Amino acid sequence: MLSLVLCCVLGLNTILAEKAPRMELNDGNKIPTVALGTGRMTAGGTQNDEVRDAVLWAIEAGYRHIDTAAIYGDEEEVGQGIADAVQKGIVTREELFVTTKLWNDKHARVLVVPALRESLKRLNLDYVDLYLVHFPIAVKSDRSPDNIDYLETWAGMEEAKELGLTKSIGVSNFNQTQIDRLVAKSKVKPAVNQVEVNPTLTQEPLVSHCQNLGIAVMAYSPFGFLVARKDREAPPPRADDPVLIRMAQKYGKTTAQIVLRYLIERGLIPIPKSTNKERIAQNIDLFDFKLTKEEIDTISLFNKNLRVVSTPFWKNYPNYPF
Template sequence: MFKTEQQRVGLGLWKVSKDDCADAVYNAIKIGYRHLDSACDYGNEKEVGQGIARAIDDGLVTREDLWITSKLWNTYHAPEHVQPALERTLNDLGLEYLDLYLIHFPIAQAFVPFETRYPPEWFHDPLAADPKMEFAQVPLHQTWQAMEALVDLGSVKHIGVCNYNSALLFDLVNYARIKPSMLQVEIHPYHTQQRLLTLANNLGIPVTAFSPLGAQSYVEIDMATQAQAVITREEVLNAAKAHDVTPAQVVLRWGVQRGYAVIPKSTNPKHLAENLDLFNFSLTEIEMEAISGLNLNHRFNDPGHFCGEAFNTHCPIYD
């Protein structure tokens, strides 16, 4: 799927502030990153584009060296909104095409015009007396057909999905004219997703893990506590000591060794370099099994929880 082994480690751009984003992208490319994971909903695609443009202008890379992913937001699921949403993303990023475009969530929400609010986020009208999410009656197969049309146009090289469960994957491969090129889901030692990984492998669909360090992605937004950090577990610390690497490197290596790509987020140059340096050591089978044994089937990113708490709307996508 990816052009190089190096691209199996990407820079996740969720929660990277606009002020830091362009420099973070530029520094990541300078360090050696060739895979950037963006999204309309992150609200920083213009700044991502600035970092990419500076790196290309300075001769660090060519566009063809990079793998750039973005995602279709929930409010643009209707077929007539899919291409305009992509065009806005491409304009913000300053690109002519994406390597990969993903359906961000299997949730269709009511359309919000670009001029009203962009990115539209979760509330349909955040200024309403009782703001809520508003859903749209758009079947996922219609959204996928519009995504396929983007491939036909050459605007995207590959298409895929995020946050799909096994049933949705089975359904998708039965109606897809163009097979999904990627499944991106939350995977870390507290949520190993082994059954879903096996299914994706059986269907020939590559996988990318978001939030591969688990709680580390969620502490700053009060969706996890530091006590839930997997990098403090004895199984991880022992492996880090044995291989003279950091606990974060152990957890990321565990993911890469399981056969999928990882997209950790950082703006710290030291951590950026460490997160990319995963191919000079391997975990033993015993270490892999010990870390996998930490599984709690615990999701940090679950609309069934955060949509009710933050957006006053019951919106489960996992049972």
């Protein structure tokens, strides 16, 4: 207590305990219900040190779940941020939950385990907590379509789990039909389906279906079009939307926090992305208030089934999910 008081008085960084509660997955492993996302960092031209710093800041702020992927190109920096936090004594590796993903050009069964080993090498970890098939779509090295069935890919994922390289396995961007087929024809049910969910893409049928099957849903692009966009035609809600502002004022929160809490109330695991230290902390400060059912329903009315992450270039590929 004295050290905490001194940190506050002296203006030093306060290291917080784990802030997000954990949800039990269908395999018994427990997943923190908010994750720091890292995908936009590299895509947006963010410097490597910013990724490393963001991961450390997130862990200091109470995050215990970090989400990355092979295609993001930042696994090494994510691993460095994790190593920094462990070295500083903030957490142990066992207290963290690390998610990464298999890219589309590694869908052949024999490539899955080697791909995960490469990710682990970049992360400088012995295992990840969750390994996801990033898309049901398979591509060749030249990005042309490949006709590999995701059931074959899943067999490789099951092998990775058996080898102890990952504690849990799951999928990302799978639609309801693909989920049902995978569940019916696999030994191991996916623990997670990570998909885009936000106020303009509520995905209520898919989310409910996965949850009814005991499959947790992680929500990427959780803010939708809330964040600043150059496109003036982007649909509401924006950060200054009157409906969200009223809720934010009621609870003493930001509109971004209202949207994240909305997803949590629906049983989802949001994956907010930021390299701003203050916003990183805000994005997990979500567990001292609850929205009413009426407020949840009101936010859901923004739904337009409109995606932030659109992949029309894959539309004619086998197993395109959208």
